[in-house]
Amino acid sequence: MAVHLDARPPAVPAPRRSHPDRGHRLARLDTRFSPYLYIAPFFLLFAVFGLYPLGYTLWVSLHDWDLLGASPTFVGAQNYRQLMSDPDFWNSVVNTLGIFALSTVPQMLLALWLANLLNRQLRGRTGWRMAVLVPNVTSTAAVAIVFGVLFSREFGMINWLLDLVGIDPVNWKANRLASWVAISAMVDWRWTGYNALIFLAAMQAIPRDLYESASIDGAGRARQFWSITVPLLKPTIVFAVIISTIGGLQLFTEPRLFHSGTNAIRGGPLRESQTMTMYMFENAFAPHYNFGYGSAVAWLLFALIAIVAAVNVLVLRRLGGGRREETR
Amino acid sequence: MRLWSAGRLTYAALVVTAVLSIFPIYWMFVVASRTSDAMGQVPPPLTPGGNLGANIARLFANTDAYFLTGLVNSAIVAVSVTVSVVFFSTLAGFAFAKLRFRGRNALLLVIIATMMVPTQLGVIPLYMLMTKFNWNDRLPAVIVPALVTGFGVFMMRQYAGQAVSNELIEAARMDGCHTARIYWNVVLPALRPAAAVLGLLTFMTTWNDFLWPYAVLNDPENPTVQLSLRALSDGYYQDMSQVFTGTAIATLPLLLVFVVFGRQIIGGIMEGAVKA
Numbered sequence: 001m002a003v004h005l006d007a008r009p010p011a012v013p014a015p016r017r018s019h020p021d022r023g024h025r026l027a028r029l030d031t032r033f034s035p036y037l038y039i040a041p042f043f044l045l046f047a048v049f050g051l052y053p054l055g056y057t058l059w060v061s062l063h064d065w066d067l068l069g070a071s072p073t074f075v076g077a078q079n080y081r082q083l084m085s086d087p088d089f090w091n092s093v094v095n096t097l098g099i100f101a102l103s104t105v106p107q108m109l110l111a112l113w114l115a116n117l118l119n120r121q122l123r124g125r126t127g128w129r130m131a132v133l134v135p136n137v138t139s140t141a142a143v144a145i146v147f148g149v150l151f152s153r154e155f156g157m158i159n160w161l162l163d164l165v166g167i168d169p170v171n172w173k174a175n176r177l178a179s180w181v182a183i184s185a186m187v188d189w190r191w192t193g194y195n196a197l198i199f200l201a202a203m204q205a206i207p208r209d210l211y212e213s214a215s216i217d218g219a220g221r222a223r224q225f226w227s228i229t230v231p232l233l234k235p236t237i238v239f240a241v242i243i244s245t246i247g248g249l250q251l252f253t254e255p256r257l258f259h260s261g262t263n264a265i266r267g268g269p270l271r272e273s274q275t276m277t278m279y280m281f282e283n284a285f286a287p288h289y290n291f292g293y294g295s296a297v298a299w300l301l302f303a304l305i306a307i308v309a310a311v312n313v314l315v316l317r318r319l320g321g322g323r324r325e326e327t328r
Numbered sequence: 329m330r331l332w333s334a335g336r337l338t339y340a341a342l343v344v345t346a347v348l349s350i351f352p353i354y355w356m357f358v359v360a361s362r363t364s365d366a367m368g369q370v371p372p373p374l375t376p377g378g379n380l381g382a383n384i385a386r387l388f389a390n391t392d393a394y395f396l397t398g399l400v401n402s403a404i405v406a407v408s409v410t411v412s413v414v415f416f417s418t419l420a421g422f423a424f425a426k427l428r429f430r431g432r433n434a435l436l437l438v439i440i441a442t443m444m445v446p447t448q449l450g451v452i453p454l455y456m457l458m459t460k461f462n463w464n465d466r467l468p469a470v471i472v473p474a475l476v477t478g479f480g481v482f483m484m485r486q487y488a489g490q491a492v493s494n495e496l497i498e499a500a501r502m503d504g505c506h507t508a509r510i511y512w513n514v515v516l517p518a519l520r521p522a523a524a525v526l527g528l529l530t531f532m533t534t535w536n537d538f539l540w541p542y543a544v545l546n547d548p549e550n551p552t553v554q555l556s557l558r559a560l561s562d563g564y565y566q567d568m569s570q571v572f573t574g575t576a577i578a579t580l581p582l583l584l585v586f587v588v589f590g591r592q593i594i595g596g597i598m599e600g601a602v603k604a
Contacts, residue, residue: 027506034507035429039420042476043435046442049473053450053457060452117341120334130590131346137586137593138353140536141554142575145561146356149568155367157355193349194597201598221332242444250448253538260561277448277539284452285543291452298449305446 054302061296067289079296089297091271092279093304095180099255099275100248100308103184108241110192112233115199116225129200132193144186144257148173151182151258158182173259179273186254195240202236203229238316245309249301252277276301353579359572367568383573392563394549395574398556402578405470405552406534412475413530414523421484422515426497427507436485442478451543458544465547474534480526487522488515525596528589532582553578 061079065072083089114132122128135143150157151172159169172182206229214224230237255273256264265282267274274282276297284294355374359366362377388396423429424436454473455464463469492515500510516523541552548559557578560571586593 023504030506031427032429035423035427035432038423038427038507038511039435039481041416042420042439042478042481045473045476046478049454049457050442050445050447050450053453054445054447055450056453057450060456114345117334117338117345120332120338122334122338122342126591126594128342128346129594130586131342131349133590133594133597134353134583134586135349137532137582139554139557139575139578139582141538141557142356142579143352145557145571145575146352148561149359149367149572150352150355157372160370160372189348189352193345197594197597246444246446250446252448256538257558257561260566262562264562280449280452281539281543285455286546291456295452298452302446302449 057295057298060291061299063292065290065292065295067291072292075292079293080300082293083296083300088271088274089279092274092276092297095176095267095271095273096249096251096275096277096301096304097308099180099183099187099251099273100245102180103187104241104244104248106184107188107192107195107244108237110188111195111199111240112230112237114192114196115203116229118196118200119203129197132196134193135190136194138190140190140253141257143190144254145260147182147186147189147254148258148260174269174272176272179255179258179268183251183255183258183273186258187248187251191244195244198240199233199236202233206232234316238313241312241316242309245312246305249305249308250277251275252281256281276304353583356572356576356579359569360576362569364567364569379569380573383569384577386567387560387570387573387577390560390570392548393556393559393574394551395553395556395560395577397549398551398553399577401467401551402535402553405467406531408471409474409534410527410531413477413480414527416476417480417484417526418488418516418519418523419511420481421486421488421519422492422511424481424485425488426492426494426515436482439478439481443482448539451540454540455543463544465545465550467550469544470537470541470552473540474537477530480530483526484519484522488519491522492518521592522596524589525592528585528593529596532585535582 060072062074062076063072064075064078118125118128118132149155151159153159153169153171153173156172158172163169170178172178210228210232211224214228219227252275255267255275256278258273259267265274265278267278280294280297280301282288283290283297358374358376360383361380362373363379366373366377387393424432424439458464458469461468463472496514496518497510500514505513536554537552538554538558541555542558545551545555551559557571557574560574563571
């Protein structure tokens with residue numbers, strides 16, 4: 001939705017016949033080459049520090065490559081074959097997908113609901129918007145540490161609250177499903193308000209008379225929400241889901257700092273919440289520095305992101321029923 | 329334009345949401361201002377105590393965290409990256425929105441595509457590159473790769489399209505301004521509101537960055553503030569009031585920015601600054 005390539009004509013440099021010859025030539029050089037000069041820094045830096053590393057990861061993943069890297073040996077697909085039979089790798093895949101599903105679905109529904117609330121005649125509009133956005137502007141690392149304490153087994157506030165209503169304490173760090181829930185809660189705490197604001201922006205673009213005629217036809221608020229708001233928001237929802245797919249499948253800081261101690265990169269005593277990015281990190285950096293193996297994990301994660309994003313788009317298209325992008 | 333009115337239920341739901349949003353941050357400051365006993369108390373204390381000063385003193389004296397170095401480093405990194413991203417993004421955004429050159433649309437599509445690339449997956453070769461440059465454990469390793477973002481270029485391009493009038497550019501050209509002059513005297517002033525939002529978002533993202541600094545800055549004596557937090561949190565002996573003082577201080581600059589510029593940030597996000 002953010003992608004509109006407009007066809008408006010750019011400012012055309014005025015022809016400047018009256019100027020002396022040298023100035024004229026300089027001006028021509030200027031108008032011809034300045035644009036490239038202005039966009040070059042982005043492309044150069046992105047090529048060196050963004051694209052090249054990503055591509056080179058593939059090359060590294062085909063090698064037995066360690067920190068010294070003096071003579072990396074080409075091993076073909078061996079790292080990938082080894083990963084296929086590595087239970088810790090599959091464990092990280094399951095964790096990544098589990099946390100992703102557990103966080104994204106409620107997050108999108110809550111964000112829609114919240115946007116719907118914010119889209120009313122409210123007193124103190126800016127205040128409410130700031131209140132829902134404030135989790136997004138906190139330090140991720142700080143919040144992960146705070147949530148780690150909130151969810152701690154012995155002195156954690158969550159277990160204390162559960163105890164008040166008669167539920168036994170949960171071992172949030174060492175129970176697989178519980179740690180997924182805790183980490184998802186952290187992710188949703190940070191991103192729900194942000195997505196709500198994006199949905200709100202899209203909701204405000206929906207013409208009011210659509211609702212008016214619907215209510216004349218006797219449609220209640222809930223009906224109007226599901227039959228008008230949600231379908232018209234679909235491009236925005238697709239966009240938000242794609243963005244959270246790319247971010248959510250690479251989840252690292254939250255699960256890493258949810259745990260603490262020397263082996264925190266494993267995400268719990270039995271790797272209950274180790275994500276793929278954490279597994280890549282564990283292999284590629286201190287103390288193992290197994291660059292080849294880590295790179296193979298990175299590429300499989302890349303592939304997974306592409307697949308999940310594509311599946312999301314297909315599913316969301318389907319959900320729209322008969323209405324297919326007729327609005328834009 | 330008539331909006332639905334908001335009933336009591338709406339306000340009640342919003343209050344609950346706001347409390348949930350703010351509580352973890354509030355509680356962080358509560359624990360930061362108490363002694364470490366606060367952690368074991370039942371029921372948990374919910375009001376600030378008077379121990380903040382002592383906690384700050386102990387935090388800055390902590391020889392595992394190098395917290396002051398972390399703060400200074402993070403400030404250096406975040407400010408350098410912000411200035412650079414704003415400069416290069418306005419420059420390129422201006423070119424894409426207002427100048428005519430061959431390949432313009434194709435190159436713009438490339439920029440949009442770069443926003444979808446999970447560059448975090450390239451950290452291993454990036455690390456090898458930094459080893460080659462001898463930048464490991466040093467700040468250029470976290471500054472230089474962040475100097476440009478596709479998001480920034482795209483955002484400035486969208487804004488320049490509507491905020492800078494073609495007539496103004498044309499008039500400046502008639503007066504004999506060359507393109508660089510037009511950028512500096514005409515375009516940059518017109519872009520200022522959007523550039524400010526981009527700057528704020530960039531500052532916050534950079535201040536928050538964790539994975540890449542964690543990978544490349546291995547010297548415990550030269551961390552960013554987020555790495556100081558990690559050192560505190562992973563420490564063998566955990567003094568929670570001290571850890572929380574660290575998290576509170578690391579969050580404070582972001583909260584200050586948000587309190588002062590919240591309206592602009594919200595505007596920027598809602599106007600299509602749509603990316604994590």
